[in-house]
Amino acid sequence: MKRRSAEAWVSACFLGAAAAAVGFVVAYVVDAGPQVLGGLLGTACAALAVGLVLWAAQLLPSGTYVEERRPMQPPEATQTAFVETLHRGSSGTPRLLRRTLLLAGLALGAAVVVPLRSLLLPTSAPPARALRQTPWRRGVRLMTREGDLVRADDVPQGTDLTVFPEGMPRADDATAIVVRVDPRELQQPAEGTVAGILAFSKLCTHAGCPVGLYEQTTRQLFCPCHQSVFDVLSGAEAVAGPAARALPRLPLAVDGDGYLVADGDFDGQVGPTFWRPE
Amino acid sequence: MTGRPARVPRVFPLVLGVLVLGVVLASALPGVAATAAPSPAPGTGTAAPPRPGQTQFQRGESLYQSSCASCHGQAGQGSQRGPTLIGVGAASVDFWVGTGRMPLAEERVDAQRRAPAFDEQDIDALVTYVTSFGGDGPAIPTVHPGDLTLGREIYLQNCAACHSAGGSGYTQVGGQVAPSLLEATPVQVAEAIRIGPGQMPQWPEEVLDQGQVDAVVTYVQELQRLPNRGGLDLGRIGPVTETVVGFAGVALLLVVIRRLGKRAP
Amino acid sequence: MITRWMVRRLDDRLGFSPVARSGLNKVFPDHWTFMMGEIALYSFTYLVLSGVFLTLFFDASTTRTTYEGGYAPLAGSEVSAAYASSVQLSMDVRFGLVARQSHHWAALLFTGAIVVHLCRIFFTGAFRRPRGVNWVVGVTLLVLAIANGFAGYSLADDLLSGTGLRVANAVLLSIPVVGAWAEFLAFGGEFPAEAMIPRLYVVHILVVPALIVTLITAHMVILVRQKHSHFPGPGRTDTNVVGSRLWPGYAVRSLGLLFAVVALCLLLGGLVQINPIWLWGPFEPGSATAPSQPDWYVGWLDGALRLWPAWEPIVFGHRLPALFVPAIVLPGLTFLGLYLYPLLERLMTGDRAPHQVLQRPRERPGRVAFGVAALTFYGLLLTAFSIDVVSKFTGIPVYLLIYTFRVAVPALPVVTGLVAFVLARALRDSGADGFLALTWADVRGALRRRKPVPEAPSATEEPREAAPEEPDEEREPEQAEPEPVRVPAGPVP
Structure with a gap:
């Protein structure tokens, strides 16, 4: 496709989309029913889609590019530095502290699960009976x-x-x-x-x-x-x-x-x- | 790898999409299927033209003897090939003959709706003759415009489970079908409610009164002429056809991206 | 001019242009199958847009109310507020029915596109290291999409969706030991509880969509971080990505796809009826409509329910509900299998290396066989959800169909799997372009050979030999993202 004719096609699509969109508004005002409304708005989007695709394919710079990919693993030293940062201040944490924190976490986790019982509406009998x-x-x-x-x-x-x-x-x-x-x-x-x-x-x-x-x-x-x-x-x-x-x-x-x-x-x-x- | 791979996968989604959409469109237009199906010429429904001077009763008798007696017996007493007609009532005769289900084109368990074998006068004559066998079966009901809302409620409670909510019919045990109601006339719907043809339960006066039957009939008429608000109705059978269309949509989008993207070498 | 001015202002505050520039230069592989996920993404976008519109009219409540709208057969009926507002939205609100129907169609496309995308990832081995994380995110997205679809289908409180909720209720009840409590806590009481619709509404419009948005974001961030995989080809290696740059070509193309998806949703929404709730009628205790099916993404479970035999054994003195195996164990195993598949394949093949170059499906006949067998299995289950409708249109008795499917569901996947295995192997060994290029000799050869030919394993390695440049392992991590390089003669025909 020559550049000029591609431009003509794309703008024709965009014009079609605009026309269908205007038609949609008119149809909405006169309450033309779901078939017309959906049909026109869908047509507008479809025309826009065709225009955009043609534009991308015919008019925009294209070409194959190669992007280099770096390995995910950073150098050893960077990794070590990160691990050390994570461990900052952790060496001296007493065992008792860690264990009670774990206990607190578990207890709190269990505690917030309990209110799920409220999901059973107060008006309902217990399951086995109901x-x-x-x-x-x-x-x-x-x-x-x-x-x-x-x-x-x-x-x-x-x-x-x-x-x-x-x-x-x-x-x-x-x-x-x-x-x-x-x-x-x-x-x-x-x-x-x-x-x-x-x-x-x-x-x-x-x-x-x-x-x-x-x-x-x-x-x-x-x-x-x-x-x-x-x-x-x-x-x-x-x-x-x-x-x-x-x-x-x-x-x-x-x-x-x-x-x-x-x-x-x-x-x-x-x-x-x-x-x-x- | 050299050259393009085979083109099969490229056209496959397109073909699939088009095929499926075609099937959908065909099934979404029940009128096409209905008119395309030839209504077979009734095998036993041919009778001599009425003789001048023949009374309605005589006409009925001659039609009965030529088309019905071989199965239902000379005096409607029934035989191994067909049930007794004594006491079935006018509504039953009018329904079975008027919907073309009788005389049977071939002996089978469930009679199918066809073009009636007799004209209106002949059906009236048959009704007159068969009801003369005696009994107190339901008369041909009269129908009046009824309450649409009440009709919808009764229909959904009592009829939708077999005939489907949209009236297009549904399968039963053993491959039989609760037929579509979309071609039935108001009187036929009322008759079916009263007599319970085939496997269908019957709803006599003490269960559904006249007003309720009128309401159901009115709703069935509404189902027949409901404009397809929101597009093709896909046979009114819900998610099965919707799935087919949805998959066709996905196939169509695959064609779109196939056009958008290139193929790896 | 204006662009320059805006960029300067933005850079003043955010310093964003270097990052944005490398973003715009991101290279997307050109193969069309890489856009399957985009279909799902854009369907979801449309689901959110149309869904927001619908929330403005929908009343998620089971309070009894009188419908006063324009649909005559319902006028004056006492129905739930949820049903009344759904019908009102369809019958009386301009554009309401298009929005509702297109929303529903978009849900079918969304789940469908996810499954197609999943198949592409599966058959090309794109789930291998380092993409196992994104596989897990993706499978979770599929689960959430199915859950949200079912919740949405159930909201309208019509007779069909009410029947769906009945079955959901029975499925929860069927769980051994905790079933009754699970059902009562989920629904708020015995079916039909008044809390069902409002709860499903919160799940449908808030909880699950929020999770989906979060996970889609994670999916994309991981994708950008790891960069796309690509198909084998000249110049394509484990250390590069070959394709088109995001800006402007790929972006405009993708925008075109967005509008294509939206156009399809709107056209279907306007021109093809889906879920005509006014016909199904409101949910009423003790009423049912026929035929009664869920949407397709749950349909395979419904098919399994129809096929599983009437079998309720006594286990530990308790009756094990017939639904437990087809409705709880089956989906449980299905998704567990999906989650674990990358791990299982890694254990089977011992291939623990990271891969950036995809496999052609034929390179792993075993995987192809497994995938095709699984697709056959679930396809048959999905087909089985329509046995009553098939029976109605063909006159074949329902029970004949049930027995046929009971044989076909376990048997046919074995057959299709074997056929797929042989064909994939024949393709791999012969190097034929496609099925049509295969000769009988190729197939016979694939049938005869027990072991793959020795050169087969190196098929994946092949592109590496063609790599024009060696990976630069000494590169500094802090170094700015290198620019994509234009390849003079595109390797893509």
């Missing part, structure tokens, strides 16, 4: 997210319902999924079920994702995160994928007003496994 318990108790009514209490008739076969303990629609560890099957198909004792209605923890025992997919003909629950499958009829045993435990079951009963209630807490640890005695 992880083992959910708000479900005997007699707590089932409630949908919209706040409706649930009767047995509200759970026809083929549907699935996400429920929470009454009044606690944001209690994540209590989330349960309620389905109804033909009681004769159940491959486990019917206690804790009401007319074929079963409730399981909705949190996958693998990584804790809500098991949101219910296949009504195969009666399987499918986790969208890591593709674990749980078989409802056998008590939500994990049948495929990376989950190793069944979904804990929430025992159900019916209260005096005909509403479905829990008959206790889940029958196992809810959510992802943590290190605990088996």
Whole structure:
């Protein structure tokens, strides 16, 4: 490329960048939407980039240079002098002084670690208890997210319902999924079920994702995160994928007003496994 | 070392970037893929043209006997090849036939959405005939404009886990697919909610009332026409396609620096 | 004129012109692969700029609030302040969505460029003495970039990022003995704790960025102090650097690259949707969206979670969580291996000498094999994070894909590693320019030979023989930096 024509190209790029930048301002003023805004500002930068690169390649002095590299190691004497400087005044330090300083350092280090305990919010229960318990108790009514209490008739076969303990629609560890099957198909004792209605923890025992997919003909629950499958009829045993435990079951009963209630807490640890005695 | 090394590595990132961007663009335009896929001519959906003077019921009967009875039985009692149709209700017939899933092009587990084999009148005739088998299955729902915000909430709670938040569908156990909702008509969405076709759970009146169904249908319509705010939507499937585009971006920048810098001899 | 005046004023106060002059004369090797790190640097620059803009609109709080903005399907919904402000920023603030999307794209480019840069350093042996320090700094930067990416992805409090946090919660819980406390201290309580978002925010915009800036500075200072390495070639020795001077050519070129990176971020940010949080919806207890994936730099871990078998053995009377191996042990070993690799290779080869001239990858077939096997392994894990999406588009059952990957992840790296080994050896022994120049005889020869040909080890030494001048070891350390010397006929074609 001749020098003149290179200059023309570079200035054309810079002009283009300026034009796109002005266009961006106009687009911003008239609120032209993200596509136009991003497109124009990006174009301005791209034009500038092309101009700069052309400039560097065609117009600026180039050439190969050789820079000498000195060895990293300085002469022995320089090194010795530095080490001596470091040791200045250290020869006479009593051993007791050094040891107590070390002790002080360790103690101080340990002391500043302790306040990390405050990271656990005062409102939280200690981990072992919080992880083992959910708000479900005997007699707590089932409630949908919209706040409706649930009767047995509200759970026809083929549907699935996400429920929470009454009044606690944001209690994540209590989330349960309620389905109804033909009681004769159940491959486990019917206690804790009401007319074929079963409730399981909705949190996958693998990584804790809500098991949101219910296949009504195969009666399987499918986790969208890591593709674990749980078989409802056998008590939500994990049948495929990376989950190793069944979904804990929430025992159900019916209260005096005909509403479905829990008959206790889940029958196992809810959510992802943590290190605990088996 | 003499001369330049082979040119392969130099063009490789460019080719990769272009290929990936091409794939992305293709997948970002679902319309292209949808129209490109030929809808197979339904094998069993051909029926004689209506005779003059034929009532809707008679028309339905003749269509049923020619296209449905071989699997579902002469009187809808079902057979080894197909379930009973007694009591399935008008919504079910309208959904399965209206989405082109029935009659099946070939016997397979999950029927695919296709262009319907019958026109609207013939579908109505089939609905009339099949519902005459008896039973109290759900009627064809009517839909009204609903509450968009409520619809979004219900959709994300109940539908997004299978059909994906963007409505583009998702895989199920065993390679089946919860289909994309982006081509479904409002009535078909409402029908599916009520009847639970295939593996889908059903939501009868006692679980989702009419207002809630209207809301969901309204939100699904909104998903269908949402302008792609912020550019190509990459199939609305999140980080998988974003990763592909991100890598294409890195490849593009590698091409840029390849142009900027020289190659060592 | 004005320049002279300014330099004089500055020299009055700082006496900076000698230092600045030697800085401007710094020689950069001309090979294009030396700019990979610059892509990462400039992506980070853009991340900081766009990130500052975003902080002005984002409200890092889980307090419940009502969204009142222009996105109709969310109007009147009660959501967290974090989600409401994220949607508001995307829908109602002009340029807000471009800033958010380009910030996210820049994060993908940043981590991607770091990995590419790492590969270049690895395959050319640039981590050897004296650059082990900078290798450690660089690997730490990669860890921090991944951590900050995940923290940023989690801030919007949408359903997808909430699902990501669920998995992070499960990962922390899976650590034996201390897991429960680690999780509760990190998140402030049982998931979903209200402290999560504000804490992640502080980590994302203050703690980790400060560390990254510090370490990038250290990375550059060490680089300037040690000077660049360079590829073997005529006139290139362990005692010099051959290339272009910083000022003006290289600086302008590099400035061009800065704008190219920013342009790509902005164009992607404006024209290609990323993380449409308004579609995912707000995080709600008990809700999930599908498909559910993290960004790619954590995606390999997500893939490992999908593939690791359902296995929770009882250890010391305790149940060992299934996540522990794929989510804690795997990344732990990965980064430990990365940190220690220079040391391990030094132990294996016994090569303790400092090197300023890089190796061509083929010079170490064993290293090439290891690197290619590792890339295959992590590439497969990353691919496995998309099995559900692949299944949806191909109709192949998810479980078939899982079993296929369970075989491929351990097996395929062995195959690719062996192939890479043979090819690298064939290239080295034949002296062919590239793969296309290889003949079958070369490959057969590489297959047959157990030991490398005797001349191979001297390949690194070769440029030294061509060195035009001897290293001057008597040089005084105090002496001013020597000027780069122009080479009349550039050895670079």
